[in-house]
Amino acid sequence: xxxxxxxxxxRLILRPPVADDFxxxxxxxADAESAAFLGGVQDRAVAWRGLATMxxxxxxxxxxxxxxxEKATGAWVGRVGPWRPEGWPGAEVGWGIAxxxxxxxxxxxxxxxxxxxxxxxxxxxxxxxxxxxxxxPSQGVARKLGSTKVGHEPSLAGFGTAVDIYGQTRDDxxxxxxxxxx
Numbered sequence: 001x002x003x004x005x006x007x008x009x010x011r012l013i014l015r016p017p018v019a020d021d022f023x024x025x026x027x028x029x030a031d032a033e034s035a036a037f038l039g040g041v042q043d044r045a046v047a048w049r050g051l052a053t054m055x056x057x058x059x060x061x062x063x064x065x066x067x068x069x070e071k072a073t074g075a076w077v078g079r080v081g082p083w084r085p086e087g088w089p090g091a092e093v094g095w096g097i098a099x100x101x102x103x104x105x106x107x108x109x110x111x112x113x114x115x116x117x118x119x120x121x122x123x124x125x126x127x128x129x130x131x132x133x134x135x136x137p138s139q140g141v142a143r144k145l146g147s148t149k150v151g152h153e154p155s156l157a158g159f160g161t162a163v164d165i166y167g168q169t170r171d172d173x174x175x176x177x178x179x180x181x182x
Contacts, residue, residue, distance in 0.1 A: 004058070005121070007066065007113045014066035014080065014110055016058045017051055021067045024076025024098075025051045033099035036135075039159060054079065063122055065094065068110050070101070077101045080110035082118045082127075087157030089165060090128040093118055095141060107141045115145065119170045128167035130156060142166035146176045 007014040017025070028034045029042040029050065042050065057064030065081040078097035084090070093114050095107040118124045129147055131138045142148075143166075151165040 005066075005117065007117055008071075009109045009113050011071055012077075012106060012110050012113075013069040013071060014113055015069070016064065017054050017067045017079070019051075021076050022048060022051055025067075025079070028076075028078065028096070028098050031099055034096065038096050057083070057085075063118075066110070066114060068097065068106065070106075077106060078110070080107065081114040082122060082124070085158070089130065089151070089153055089156075090167065091118070091122075091124050091126065092130055093127045094129060095138070102137070107138070108144045111141060111145055115173060119173060124170065126167060126169045127173075128165050130159075130163040130165055132161060133164050139164075139166070146172065 004016045005014075026044050026047040029038070029047040030044075032041055054064045061084070063082045065079040065083055067076055068078040068080050069075065070077045078095065078101065080095040080097070081093060083092045083094050093111055095111050097107045097110075115127055118127055127147075128150070129138070129142045129145075130153070131142060145168075147166040147168045149164055150167045153163050153165060155161070156163045
């Protein structure tokens with residue numbers, strides 16, 4: 001039996017979601033600013049199904065978005081990581097950080113750790129990020145990670161909205177990290 005991964009950065013812990021994450025997850029999805037580009041505000045019942053879907057991805061595929069835990073407080077602050085549902089345009093590393101934790105670099109820090117894991121452990125050769133064209137902060141995260149716009153989907157499967165697709169290859173990621181001393 002494989003142990004669930006636990007990734008750590010300087011400020012964050014990334015681990016698969018558990019039932020105790022529900023209050024943070026539900027608050028995140030109930031917040032209009034946090035949920036604006038993730039399908040919109042959800043009530044608790046719909047948020048529960050979203051958390052269960054992510055836990056199910058871990059059970060079925062061995063990966064899914066991680067719950068992001070702030071080391072300093074132990075608080076659930078978001079979800080970040082590998083995601084590839086049916087009909088998706090590719091293997092994604094996505095992110096969503098609670099609005100009250102925005103502007104601290106958590107999305108970039110957590111996504112970089114998740115990309116390392118996706119490339120090193122899952123063996124992915126390319127990652128994408130599906131970003132609403134109006135979501136300038138997420139576009140900035142993608143660029144900080146070294147991703148560039150590689151496409152556009154007029155109606156993302158099951159999501160009902162247009163997205164720009166940013167991405168990069170494993171080789172590009174590794175080359176960039178080596179140049180930065182990583």
